[in-house]
Amino acid sequence: MKQPQEIEANFVIPAIRKQLAVEMSKNKLNQKSISELLGISGAAVSQYVKSKRATANIKFDKITLEKIKESAKNISGDKSCAIKEINSICSFIRKSNCLCKIHKSIESVNCKGECCCQ
Secondary structure (H helix, E strand, O other), X not given: OOOHHHHHHHHHHHHHHHHHHHHHHHOOOOHHHHHHHHOOOHHHHHHHHOOOOOOOOOOOOHHHHHHHHXXXXXXXXXXXXXXXXXXXXXXXHHHOOHHHHHHHHXXXXXXXXXXXXX
């Protein structure tokens, strides 16, 4: 069984980066600008936007998607750094029980009582 931290590192953070790259490209930023702002390679941005990377079927709820859109605007406007925004989104995902849902969608998790993801 994967630890919640493994789920975040291997699935959630790439899915967040993918959503950020997609949102930033919708805001007319080019791949080079997006890669610089997110601190990732241009190839990674291209793969995120073309759905060739972070392909696990991670579905964020509407509230999380809105937070990601707001973070994309903050990062694009250079109001905040990507690391701070991604950490904020991860923290929200942990607190909102979304991590548990993602964990259960990736592997069979048998939580007795309180969820092991929290």
